[in-house]
Amino acid sequence: xxxxxxxxxxxxxxxxxxxxxxxxxxxxxxxxxxxxxxxxxxxxxxxxxxxxxxxxxxxxxxxxxxx
Numbered sequence: 001x002x003x004x005x006x007x008x009x010x011x012x013x014x015x016x017x018x019x020x021x022x023x024x025x026x027x028x029x030x031x032x033x034x035x036x037x038x039x040x041x042x043x044x045x046x047x048x049x050x051x052x053x054x055x056x057x058x059x060x061x062x063x064x065x066x067x
Contacts, residue, residue: 045065
């Protein structure tokens with residue numbers, strides 16, 4: 001499957017994640033850095049979407065974020 005991204009990662013994939021989370025009522029600064037705010041927003045998203053709550057953004061998370 002697609003690569004997953006998690007705490008400490010940086011780059012375009014993190015920016016895409018942050019933009020996607022902002023579509024789900026988060027208020028992240030899109031800076032491409034997977035820090036504590038992005039991690040907290042991802043966990044909240046995973047809980048609300050009944051996804052595995054692992055603080056790792058994988059293809060299942062992205063499928064919902066960008067569906």
